[in-house]
Amino acid sequence: MSSNKHLNIFQTPFHNPSIFQIRDKTRFDGQLVDFCVPANSYFPPTEMEALINRNMHDILKYYPDYAPVYQDCIADLCDAPAENIVVANGITEIITILCRESRGPILTSVPTFGRWTDIPPDFDIPVFYLQRKKENAFRLSADEVIRRAREVSASTVVISNPNNPTGAWFTGEEIRAIAEALTDVDHILIDESFIEFSDLESAESLAMNSDNVIVVKSMGKSLGWHGIRLGYAVANTLQTEALRRKVPYWNINGLAGFVLKNMWRFKDEYRASFLKVAEDRDYMFEQLQKVPGLITYPSKCNFLFSELPKGVSGKRVRDLLLDHYGLVVRECSNKVGSTEYYLRNVVRRKEQTDALVSALTDVLTALDREPQVPEAEGVAG
Ligand SMILES: Cc1ncc(COP(=O)(O)O)c(C=O)c1O
Incomplete structure (x- = not known):
């Protein structure tokens, strides 16, 4: 209370x-x-806000572009090519699809971003937890994740790296060890929504070359604009094609689209x-x-x-x-x-x-x- x-x-x-x-x-x-x-x-810098204000009339009046245009813009900001990128109206859009489609139990460490624990029960999908402990400064080892995934027969393993709300992390080596051990799991979902603020290695290239790893990333945190709703997933080309068919055809609004198309001006x-x-x-x-x-x-x-x-x-x-x-x-x-x-x-x-x-x-x-x-x-x- x-x-x-x-x-x-x-x-x-x-x-x-x-x-x-x-x-x-x-x-x-x-x-x-x-x-x-x-x-x-x-x-964002004030010049970017000014650019938006000057273009507000057109942003509001006209339809935005289709996803392929925005996939190119995101490819310009990260290390993945456009063909491996699925753009989202906030990454919650893709998190919801991936949770809903899990063929069996979902494993996530806790505490974590609320949707990872709240969505599975909505779709009657069992969700199991791996508790982060203060004694270990909330860090987990690769072995703990692998063991718990086996114990609960997880179909989907969620790894938040670095983790919200604790700020704890896995190294690139630990992520690779988890992926190598869990090749038989349907999906390993690596939530890198905060990785830009860290010196950690992204798992994007691992995802592009793996059958079951998908990186999901909110852009609201790094852009400093949660309200525009933007995120993206990186996976192998088969997975990206399948995911694209599941997101609404026209899922990026005009303001978010304008921001993405002008990010090249503000990359530095x-x-x-x-x-x-x-x-x-x-x-x-x-x-x-x-x-x-x-x-x-x-x-x-x-x-x-x-x-x-x-x-x-x-x-x-x-x-x-x-x-x-x-x-x-x-x-x-x-x-x-x-x-x-x-x-x-x-x-x-x-x-x-x-x-x-x-x-x-x-x-x-x-x-x-x-x-x-x-x-x-x-x-x-
Ligand atoms: C770890 C994590 N993943 C995903 C999200 C959702 O991001 P979006 O706003 O892009 O849907 C959040 C939002 O706070 C988050 O903290």
Whole structure:
């Protein structure tokens, strides 16, 4: 239960309320700073917004192009050729198709992006979990994945790399070991939605040359624009042809299409933005170590996963940060395999990190003086 009635919008089993709902409900009357939606804070550049504004009339008036045009644009941004790419109206479109079509159990590590755990039950497909543990900084070994896949006779194995919300990762070598051991599994789905913020090797070339590996990637995080809905999958040509037949023929809207077609103009800024986020992540990681009682784990994403001091409710911390400081943070109680004793904070620019660190220190110090809530059992290792 949320401690403040006006904030009961947060009592949702899936994801978080939208920033629009949060703005409507909070008692804070200044501008909110969002640490919840994991958007790139160095992209898009203002010139790109200006370009869109100048072209808005045509973007809204005319039909967008067909998928092949956009596959070429994506090929220009990644290492895969267009024939291996399927473009999506947000990668959730393809995640839904792949989950729905699983011929048997799905295995995913938890905590993870909510759709991986929420979609299978909607289609009566069994879903099994592999719990990430704090003792291992939420990292898993290739062997653990392989063993658990065998144990549950998985048809589909989902690997989120790097993982949302923990920021933990597999190396390229570990991914290859999993793929080599699980050639008999129908699909190994590697969700690389946050890989751009890391120094990890992408599995795109592995997917192009494998029978069962498919890489899925949201572009909302790296483009810094979740609202336009863009993502893509990379697989071998047979798999891509089959997938293309399953997505709606005209699935990319005019605004998303315009962005893709103009990305060539902003490629340098796009690449540079990831390095800047990585620098801010190092800074934020260091600064969060100074918050008394907070434990923050290493991450290769554009967010950091932190464990609150024992017994301190993330819901309470979230409400106080929102109403008193105008800071929007994500507590993780509605993620399978996590609890309200964890926060996922998006990496922001240094000044904003400083504001968060100072507010968190105040709030945790104040809560330290309050009676504590007992911790729930058996979750988040
Ligand atoms: C790991 C992961 N995969 C996929 C998605 C979905 O992305 P999209 O917005 O492109 O549907 C998200 C969204 O937060 C995510 O965190």
